Every structure is written in structure tokens, then in C-alpha cells.
Amino acid sequence: MTSRSKKSEDFQNEPIEDKLVSEVPGIGKTLGVKLASADIDKAYKVLAQFLMCDKKDAKFKDWLQKTCKANEEQQRDCFDAMKDWCSQHGL
Known part of the structure; x- marks a missing residue:
């Protein structure tokens, strides 16, 4: 079993609502800017793509x-x- 980072723990335990894309584990400031330029500025948009x-x-x-x-x-x-x-979260 791998241990999760603080960022991962926080992400899992909170609603996704208004989280910025840079708050998604694996996505930092640099990738966040690149995703925002593709109109993916919120974590829920990454979730939508995942789905x-x-x-x-x-x-x-x-x-x-x-x-x-x-x-x-x-x-x-x-x-x-x-x-x-x-x-x-039951999805």
C-alpha cells in the first residue's frame, strides 16, 4: 500500500466544487497553466474528462x-x- 501525500489526502476528503485544477494531485502550477489555456481551470473539469x-x-x-x-x-x-x-464519493 502506498502512502498518499497531503495534497492527495486533502483532495480526497473535500468536495471538488471550486477547487482549482492546480489542486489536483499530479497537476502543479505549470500544468495548471497549460490546462487553463485549454479552458480546464477547475478540478471538476478534469473529473469530467476522466468520466x-x-x-x-x-x-x-x-x-x-x-x-x-x-x-x-x-x-x-x-x-x-x-x-x-x-x-x-460514489461515482
Whole structure:
């Protein structure tokens, strides 16, 4: 079992509502700016894309790489955060 970062813990335990995209695990300031330039400025928009990718690992990670040039670790952290958030919140 891997330990989660403080950022991951905070993300999982709070509503997604108005969280900025940079608050999503795996997405920092640099990727946040890139995503915002693609009109993805809120965490719920990343969640929407995750759901549109049918919660599929490869589809979502490919979208992240194409949209903001996320590396493999960033893709994994973001995917895991979305998957865990959905699980915890009944989606």
C-alpha cells in the first residue's frame, strides 16, 4: 500500500466544487497553466474528462499527455486521484 501525500489526502476528503485544477494531485502550477489555456481551470473539469474517458487508465493518461504534456508520474498521480475521488464519493 502506498502512502498518499497531503495534497492527495486533502483532495480526497473535500468536495471538488471550486477547487482549482492546480489542486489536483499530479497537476502543479505549470500544468495548471497549460490546462487553463485549454479552458480546464477547475478540478471538476478534469473529473469530467476522466468520466468521459470511461475511467480508463490509458485513455485518460493519453488525454493528459496531449493536453498539457504531463509526464508519466503526473499522469499516474492525477489518474489515481480521480479514481480514488470517484470511489470515495460514489461515482
